[in-house]
Amino acid sequence: MTPTQRIFAAVVAVLLMLFVINAIRRRRLEIQYAILWLIVAVGIAVLATWYDLLVTLTHFIGAVLPTTTLFLFGILFLVLINIQFSMRISQLQTRLRLLTQEHALLVQKLARHQSEEKDDSPQ
Amino acid sequence: MSDVLVIIPAYNEGERLAAVLQSIRDLGRDWDLLVVDDGSSDRTAQIAADTGAFVVSHTYNLGYGAALQTGYKFAASHGYRFVVQMDADGQHLPEETIKLLDPVQADEADVVIGSRFLDGGGGYPVPLLRKVGIGLFGGLAGLLSGATISDATSGFYAVNRKVIVLFASDVFPADYPDADVRLMLHKLKLRVRELPTTMKPGPPDKSMHGGLRSLWYVVKMMISLLIVWITRFTPPVDKEGSA
Numbered sequence: 003m004t005p006t007q008r009i010f011a012a013v014v015a016v017l018l019m020l021f022v023i024n025a026i027r028r029r030r031l032e033i034q035y036a037i038l039w040l041i042v043a044v045g046i047a048v049l050a051t052w053y054d055l056l057v058t059l060t061h062f063i064g065a066v067l068p069t070t071t072l073f074l075f076g077i078l079f080l081v082l083i084n085i086q087f088s089m090r091i092s093q094l095q096t097r098l099r100l101l102t103q104e105h106a107l108l109v110q111k112l113a114r115h116q117s118e119e120k121d122d123s124p125q
Numbered sequence: 126m127s128d129v130l131v132i133i134p135a136y137n138e139g140e141r142l143a144a145v146l147q148s149i150r151d152l153g154r155d156w157d158l159l160v161v162d163d164g165s166s167d168r169t170a171q172i173a174a175d176t177g178a179f180v181v182s183h184t185y186n187l188g189y190g191a192a193l194q195t196g197y198k199f200a201a202s203h204g205y206r207f208v209v210q211m212d213a214d215g216q217h218l219p220e221e222t223i224k225l226l227d228p229v230q231a232d233e234a235d236v237v238i239g240s241r242f243l244d245g246g247g248g249y250p251v252p253l254l255r256k257v258g259i260g261l262f263g264g265l266a267g268l269l270s271g272a273t274i275s276d277a278t279s280g281f282y283a284v285n286r287k288v289i290v291l292f293a294s295d296v297f298p299a300d301y302p303d304a305d306v307r308l309m310l311h312k313l314k315l316r317v318r319e320l321p322t323t324m325k326p327g328p329p330d331k332s333m334h335g336g337l338r339s340l341w342y343v344v345k346m347m348i349s350l351l352i353v354w355i356t357r358f359t360p361p362v363d364k365e366g367s368a
Contacts, residue, residue: 099299102183103195106161107202110181 011050018043042079128206129156129226132196134189135213136163139172145211146176148219159199160213163192189280190299194292201293204365208289210282216327217281225283228318235288235315238307239281239322258339262304262346269354270311275319277304286363288315294361298349301342305349313358 022039025031031039049056049072060071131149135142146158160173164186173180181195193210200208209226211217217239225237241251242259251259263277284292291297291313298305310317 096295099187099191102185102187103191103198106181106183106195107199110179110199 008050008053011046015043015047015050018046038083126203127155127157129154130196130200130203130205130208131156131158131222132161132193132200132208132210133159133178133213134161134163134192134196134210135165135169135173136186136189136192137165137167138169138213139167141215142169142213143172143176145213145215145219146173146178149222150176152219152223154223156209157205159196161192161196161199163187163189188299188301190297190302193280193302194297194299197289197292197297200289201363202365205289206286208282208284210280210284212280212327214327216324218323218325221281221322222283224320225281225322228320229283229285232285233316234318235285236310236317237283238276238279238317238319239324240276240279240319241322241324242275243319243321245321254339258343261343262350263307265347265350266304266308266311269350270308272307272311272317274304274307277307279319279322281322281324287360290361290363291315296356296358296361298353301345301349303349304346305353308350308353309358312353313360 019040022031022036022043026033026036053068056068056071060066060068063071063074065071065074133142133145138145142160146160149156149158158176158178160169160178160180162170162173162180162182164183170180170182179199181199183192183195187195196210197208207226207229209222211219211222221239225239228234228237259276259278263274266272266277267274288310296309298309307317
């Protein structure tokens with residue numbers, strides 16, 4: 003890995019970390035996602051400084067070029083996080099449907115009670 | 126309070142709905158009527174309320190299946206023993222509700238479904254492509270369940286308390302209940318019967334299976350059928366008890 007590449011990767015890692023920390027500070031990111039992205043940032047930083055680890059990983063998965071390893075893990079990570087997000091969205095959608103149904107039923111109940119009260123009250 | 130609730134999910138049905146509600150009232154039964162207004166932007170809710178029907182309104186459009194389920198949740202929590210579900214656009218004939226409900230009230234079936242394709246049923250000529258689609262789902266649902274299903278996409282149902290509680294629970298495929306519901310009913314070994322009914326043509330602009338959407342619908346239903354097929358269902362517990 004050339005020094006330029008290392009510097010670039012380190013800068014990306016630091017920027018990502020700053021971005022995530024800022025998002026947490028401004029309450030725009032929940033801790034569970036913050037942790038995930040912080041791990042990603044740390045991962046990039048580690049691979050940028052510890053080249054031997056990348057080479058070992060490359061041999062381990064049977065790839066020829068270290069860049070292949072980077073891309074492979076990058077894509078794998080993106081696929082996994084997308085599945086996770088789909089699951090999360092499905093869950094949120096279900097909860098939103100349940101809440102909307104429950105809300106509609108409660109509004110109807112309330113309206114009925116109110117009109118019954120009105121009928122019962124002395125004129 | 127009656128022990129029968131007629132559930133009518135409605136989305137921007139306007140005056141058509143008033144006619145449907147009136148013709149159900151004209152049957153002279155003491156049934157309660159519930160219109161689930163699925164986030165309509167027109168006067169659907171007001172029109173329904175003016176006829177004296179119960180109205181439950183979603184804050185925004187959740188889709189047909191969810192609206193239907195809201196109706197079943199209402200029925201479950203208010204202790205209704207029987208439910209008739211029908212369309213708001215006048216496609217189902219109100220006088221045929223009695224025919225569907227009779228076997229359920231006589232405890233000969235848990236669910237009775239109106240079918241266009243049985244002898245004696247019918248109505249408007251169904252376009253060939255749609256007929257093929259309906260046959261395909263019915264065939265597949267039938268193959269997976271071992272039952273004979275003539276009209277898998279019918280939305281004209283009469284059900285008893287057991288099924289009310291089932292449809293109100295989270296096992297109901299509220300995304301788009303259709304042939305997958307039929308498969309679920311058979312998997313739970315409920316007594317399902319189809320009876321011939323007539324279906325009038327719906328308003329041309331409102332067909333749910335028209336255009337490009339039909340392809341998406343076919344894919345969705347196939348996957349939904351397979352999901353129901355591999356899912357293990359346990360009947361939900363009736364917390365309210367019957368009225």
